[in-house]
Amino acid sequence: xxxxxxxxxxxxxxxxxxxxxxxxxxxxxxxxxxxxxxxxxxxxxxxxxxxxxxxxxxxxxxxxxxxxxxxxxxxxxxxxxxxxxxxxxxxxxxxxxxxxxxxxxxxxxxxxxxxxxxxxxxxxxxxxxxxxxxxxxxxxxxxxxxxxxxxxxxxxxxxxxxxxxxxxxxxxxxxxxxxxxxxxxxxxxxxxxxxxxxxxxxxxxxxxxxxxxxxxxxxxxxxxxxxxxxxxxxxxxxxxxxxxxxxxxxxxxxxxxxxxxxxxxxxxxxxxxxxxxxxxxxxxxxxxxxxxxxxxxxxxxxxxxxxxxxxxxxxxxxxxxxxxxxxxxxxxxxxxxxxxxxxxxxxxxxxxxxxxxxxxxxxxxxxxxxxxxxxxxxxxxxxxxxxxxxxxxxxxxxxxxxxxxxxxxxxxxxxxxxxxxxxxxxxxxxxxxxxxxxxxxxxxxxxxxxxxxxxxxxxxxxxxxxxxxxx
Numbered sequence: 001x002x003x004x005x006x007x008x009x010x011x012x013x014x015x016x017x018x019x020x021x022x023x024x025x026x027x028x029x030x031x032x033x034x035x036x037x038x039x040x041x042x043x044x045x046x047x048x049x050x051x052x053x054x055x056x057x058x059x060x061x062x063x064x065x066x067x068x069x070x071x072x073x074x075x076x077x078x079x080x081x082x083x084x085x086x087x088x089x090x091x092x093x094x095x096x097x098x099x100x101x102x103x104x105x106x107x108x109x110x111x112x113x114x115x116x117x118x119x120x121x122x123x124x125x126x127x128x129x130x131x132x133x134x135x136x137x138x139x140x141x142x143x144x145x146x147x148x149x150x151x152x153x154x155x156x157x158x159x160x161x162x163x164x165x166x167x168x169x170x171x172x173x174x175x176x177x178x179x180x181x182x183x184x185x186x187x188x189x190x191x192x193x194x195x196x197x198x199x200x201x202x203x204x205x206x207x208x209x210x211x212x213x214x215x216x217x218x219x220x221x222x223x224x225x226x227x228x229x230x231x232x233x234x235x236x237x238x239x240x241x242x243x244x245x246x247x248x249x250x251x252x253x254x255x256x257x258x259x260x261x262x263x264x265x266x267x268x269x270x271x272x273x274x275x276x277x278x279x280x281x282x283x284x285x286x287x288x289x290x291x292x293x294x295x296x297x298x299x300x301x302x303x304x305x306x307x308x309x310x311x312x313x314x315x316x317x318x319x320x321x322x323x324x325x326x327x328x329x330x331x332x333x334x335x336x337x338x339x340x341x342x343x344x345x346x347x348x349x350x351x352x353x354x355x356x357x358x359x360x361x362x363x364x365x366x367x368x369x370x371x372x373x374x375x376x377x378x379x380x381x382x383x384x385x386x387x388x389x390x391x392x393x394x395x396x397x398x399x400x401x402x403x404x405x406x407x408x409x410x411x412x413x414x415x416x417x418x419x420x421x422x423x424x425x426x427x428x429x430x431x432x433x434x435x436x437x438x439x440x441x442x443x444x445x446x447x448x449x450x451x452x453x454x455x456x457x458x459x460x461x462x463x464x465x466x467x468x469x470x471x
Contacts (some may be wrong), residue, residue, distance in 0.1 A: 003152045005059040006048060007069040007118040010041035011080060013266035014086075014111035023103035028090065031103050035087040038110065049076055056120070056183070063121055066181045070120035074315065076244070078117045078238050081319055084445060085236050085326055086110045092330050093228045093437045094337065102229050109233065116239050122180045122247070126465035127197035129243055133209075136230045148221055182246050203262070206248055210240035210295055210388035213270030219293055220277075223325075224285035228333050232409045235292060235329050236322035238361035241299055241315060247357050249303060263304030264387075268394060270402045271297035278408045287412045288332050288365075291405055292325040295368055301398060302383040310386025317379030320367065323446050324376060327364035327439060331357055331431075337415065344412055347419025357415040360439045365409045370402060 017034035024030065049057045049071065057076070059069040071079065090098075112132040115146055118126035202235065204215070211219025223231050249260075274294035280440075281287040299321075302314025335342060335350065342348055353359045370380035380402070388395035431439075 006045035018107035032235040108135040220289035223289040235325035241318035267301035307386030320375035324367035331361040351417040420443025
């Protein structure tokens with residue numbers, strides 16, 4: 001325990017900020033100040049934890065004898081990265097989306113994300129994970145989102161939250177006398193006769209939240225057409241990968257129901273399917289959304305391999321591609337807001353009018369694909385290396401899919417930005433230098449995340465996945 005309850009402050013401060021922003025006139029400056037303030041508790045917790053030799057950082061609140069809030073190195077990394085995403089969205093979101101109601105919902109969602117990443121109590125973790133998408137309902141309503149976007153969001157809520165909520169009810173009902181500490185479950189499971197059922201329910205809910213095959217119908221619609229304040233946080237998908245590591249994989253390992261094989265199969269099918277959709281799409285927004293979906297499937301490949309290196313790489317890859325996806329969504333939306341729908345059936349020549357926007361989109365695309373120099377390259381390499389030791393053919397196939405995604409992105413970029421300039425020049429300005437600096441900062445994060453000590457991530461993932469799987 002610490003003298004300052006950093007984790008508690010990390011959960012409560014965004015909720016307080018949401019109340020303030022809801023009661024005051026919309027202001028990007030005030031929202032940015034609040035977002036910066038919300039990064040202080042995660043950074044403070046990380047600083048304290050760095051002095052504690054790998055022990056869990058636990059706040060003093062308990063429920064049923066179990067600490068409610070606690071964090072290991074993986075949790076702390078996700079707490080900080082989620083705070084960075086919040087600040088990024090506040091800076092670059094269109095002014096028309098920054099209504100008081102939308103800003104408040106963004107900060108409520110962030111507070112719930114902080115609760116997910118810092119929960120050691122199983123029921124608190126599941127409840128926060130189910131509720132994390134609900135604040136976006138008000139954002140969609142205030143932004144007058146198209147009907148298809150609202151329907152896609154309803155699929156997201158219904159598909160993931162219901163399954164995980166049912167799993168939470170089962171845990172609360174059947175295991176009242178069982179320790180509800182995620183650290184205990186990672187080592188011992190709950191009960192062999194039901195662990196597999198709970199693992200499959202949580203796994204299905206997690207796949208739905210991450211927008212992966214076969215629960216993917218909502219994902220490209222929301223990323224391509226939804227408000228930036230909703231699409232960008234969902235594109236990061238940190239909470240889905242986190243729940244896989246914390247609960248789904250340990251429960252599956254305790255019951256030996258074959259979850260890793262299912263993850264590997266879904267990774268192969270999902271990555272190939274989304275890559276082909278991206279190749280066939282003739283709209284830039286949907287092409288990039290399908291590319292994100294295809295690359296995100298590699299996370300499942302790493303977690304399904306059971307190899308320590310691959311699982312470490314999968315978590316790093318999830319974080320890196322989450323950042324890259326956010327940047328790609330923002331830059332794509334920025335271009336379409338200026339020129340309308342970008343048709344990839346011809347060359348559009350938008351580079352001349354928007355050179356900064358073109359440059360940032362190109363680099364974010366390289367980061368998504370896993371170009372050398374970015375954290376995604378390190379994670380991707382670990383995933384393929386670990387999977388290659390067990391299933392060489394699968395690893396080779398998905399390396400080829402990644403190459404196809406690179407070709408697809410380069411084709412989409414050249415069609416969108418290169419070629420002859422439009423006959424009717426646009427009067428819209430290029431991306432604002434301030435926003436450009438923010439995006440450059442995110443690119444630096446994508447590079448610097450690769451220098452995060454992989455041992456810290458490896459220990460978090462290894463304890464809850466590999467050791468249990470090999471037991």
